[in-house]
Every structure is written in C-alpha cells, then in structure tokens.
Amino acid sequence: MAPNLSPIETAKFAAARRAVDFVEGGMRVGLGSGSTAAWMVRCLGQRVREEGLKITGVPTSDRTAALARAEGITVVALEEARWLDLTIDGTDEFDPDLNLIKGGGGAHLREKIVATASDQMIVIADAAKEVAHLGAFPLPVEVVPFGWQTSKALIEEILVSLDVLGREVTLRMKGDVPFTSDEGNRILDLHLGRIGNARQLALVLNQVPGVVENGLFIDICDRVVIGHGDGRVELRDIATGSSEEDRIDFAAPENVFDDLG
The missing domain is CATH 3.40.50.1360 (Rossmann fold)
Structure with a gap:
C-alpha cells in the first residue's frame, strides 16, 4: 500500500x-x-x-x-x-x-x-x-541577463495599459543571488492578481526586448x-x-x- x-x-x-x-x-x-x-x-x-x-x-x-x-x-x-x-x-x-x-x-x-x-x-x-481567471499565481517571464532591468521597466510600463489587477514585477531570487534557469536566464515574476485578457498579455510580453518567453500557455x-x-x-x-x-x-x-x- x-x-x-x-x-x-x-x-x-x-x-x-x-x-x-x-x-x-x-x-x-x-x-x-x-x-x-x-x-x-x-x-x-x-x-x-x-x-x-x-x-x-x-x-x-x-x-x-x-x-x-x-x-x-x-x-x-x-x-x-x-x-x-x-x-x-x-x-x-x-x-x-x-x-x-x-x-x-x-x-x-x-x-x-x-x-x-x-x-x-x-x-x-x-x-x-483550477481558477476562474488566471493571475493569482505570479506570472513568470524569462529574460536574458543582459539589460534585465530595462526589460523589467518596459514590462512595468506596458502593464499600465493592460487589463490586470496588480502591476508589481520582481526579480526571482534563490537565496541571495538571482534565480538562473536551465538556459542561464533570469526570471521576472509578475504579480498581477487577475489577468483580464491572457492572450493579449502573452503576445505583448513577448514583444519586449530581452524577453525570451512568458509562462502563459494559451x-x-x-x-x-x-x-x-x-x-x-x-x-x-x-x-x-x-x-x-x-x-x-x-x-x-x-x-x-x-x-x-
């Protein structure tokens, strides 16, 4: 057993x-x-x-x-x-x-x-x-290490015009150092609360310079x-x-x- x-x-x-x-x-x-x-x-x-x-x-x-x-x-x-x-x-x-x-x-x-x-x-x-609307779980966005601060600032800027409840963006950490993906990249976590249009958000995020991929699977x-x-x-x-x-x-x-x- x-x-x-x-x-x-x-x-x-x-x-x-x-x-x-x-x-x-x-x-x-x-x-x-x-x-x-x-x-x-x-x-x-x-x-x-x-x-x-x-x-x-x-x-x-x-x-x-x-x-x-x-x-x-x-x-x-x-x-x-x-x-x-x-x-x-x-x-x-x-x-x-x-x-x-x-x-x-x-x-x-x-x-x-x-x-x-x-x-x-x-x-x-x-x-x-299972959720009625996506967004309670922070949305991960993988970015290249070079200029990740710029990518973060651009994401924060575009979130202002999108249908989301929250707009906080944080760099994922592992202890005292940034988390590194298997591909050697950084992860930004988007604390959105609720995503009104997930398809639109996925498309817009991937247009930001430095973004490799986001965690929305549509x-x-x-x-x-x-x-x-x-x-x-x-x-x-x-x-x-x-x-x-x-x-x-x-x-x-x-x-x-x-x-x-």
Whole structure:
C-alpha cells in the first residue's frame, strides 16, 4: 500500500497515475517538471520496469532528466526526437478554457517548446490549481541577463495599459543571488492578481526586448487530469467538452514511493 500521503500529495499522485495510462509503447513523450510531474515520471518508470513499456522521454528540465534516467526511462534531447506524440506536465493554474500559468519552477521555456512540439498535451494537477481567471499565481517571464532591468521597466510600463489587477514585477531570487534557469536566464515574476485578457498579455510580453518567453500557455493544453485528496480523478477534454470521473487504486507497488523516506 502507499504510505500515508497528505491530501495534496494524494491528489498529485492520483492525477499522475491516471495520466500515464495514455502512454503507449513506442511513444515519444515529453516529461514535464515540478512536483506533480515527478510523480508522473515515477509512475512511468514503474510501467517501464514492470510492463516492459518501451518509450522515449524528452525532459523539460535537468532535474526531470536525472529522475527519468534513475527510473530507467530512455532519455533523448528534443533535437533527436524532433516531434512528440504526447507531453504530460503539471501547471500552477488552469482556467475553464484549459489555459495555463506555468513556470513556478522556472522551466516554462523548455516546457512550452516541448509541449508545442507534441501532438497533444495532458496537464496533471490537483483541484486547487483550477481558477476562474488566471493571475493569482505570479506570472513568470524569462529574460536574458543582459539589460534585465530595462526589460523589467518596459514590462512595468506596458502593464499600465493592460487589463490586470496588480502591476508589481520582481526579480526571482534563490537565496541571495538571482534565480538562473536551465538556459542561464533570469526570471521576472509578475504579480498581477487577475489577468483580464491572457492572450493579449502573452503576445505583448513577448514583444519586449530581452524577453525570451512568458509562462502563459494559451491553446496548448488538450486535456487536464485533476486529482483529488480522496483518490478521485476528473478528466476534462477541451476538444469534446467532455468530463468524466475515475478513481485510483492505491494498492500500488511500494517502489513508486521509495524516495519518500
């Protein structure tokens, strides 16, 4: 049996466990980053070891790559895979149209590239990630180190004319030094409160000199798998508008939980 997980970890595991059912042998799969995606990688590793599932994984961060290799998943770079059948990733927020804010871990640049190089994207999340309007979670914007202060000032200027509730922009830190992404860039966090027009904001931000990419994922997610603290999962499909519920059996082999101590 699974160890005594908190309700939030139970929800993450349930979503991840259900999502890997969509992976079939021979697929090239984008492997997301973050705590929920880590559960997904562990569940995929279990299928690789116990079912002999043969897949190729394309990780979206160095941390995910290390975890996938440890789980026995074959890992290649996107340049080698070229196009993917499926990407499974977490999110920081999602709205009724399955638009997302991602980048809480600072990997949204790679995550967006991998997701858009896939036939479909499945997002896994606990129920708390669902919002009526995007923006409560700070929106990450990746910028090059050179002139990041100028990029920040330009972003603050354009926010004045956009439909957002707040306009504070902060440089993400890691201890006493600026956070650095896997690509060697800085992250600016936009504390907006509420985003009135996410599509417009995404387009405008990417026109700012020095901005590499923002954390708004618009029209990229195809399906979301929502986990609940009691083991229930809800599947929503944006194309069909359908929604269905399932429940995860937690009588899982203990090796999925080995690294939880």
